[in-house]
Amino acid sequence: MKETQAISLLLIFVLSMLSHPAFSQQTRKFPPNSQLGNLTAVAFPHFTINGQQMTMGAGGQIRGIDNMIILPSTANYIGLIRFQLDTMGNLHRVWILTPDEVKEAESEGQQIPKPKKRFFFF
DSSP states (O other): OHHHHHHHHHHHHHHHHHTSHHHHOOOOOOOTTOEEEEEEEEETTEEEETTEEEEEEEEEEEEOTTSOEEOGGGOOOOEEEEEEEOTTSSEEEEEEOOHHHHHHHHHTTOOOOOOOOOOOOO
């Protein structure tokens, strides 16, 4: 009886340690046709990416750094993203990048868009 209890407790302990969030962290895999972009403005359903205004298509998704869906109407992030267009040229998927994913994109040699500098002359 004591042996089965000890084995049960050991099994519970091992399973609880394996389910720890540190073990469940995985790098996200992006579709090959996704592009890097610099998101500079959000006024749902319009997004400005790399200086070009784009509209979120029907069924479009925005995923945060934890890969959970963010409601497009509450998205207020400005920075580097990865995005995918649908067949009509509208935004289909948007992923907000973590600093590690930005470094990974740089190491792969992908060109990270720089924000355009604007000069105002009065």
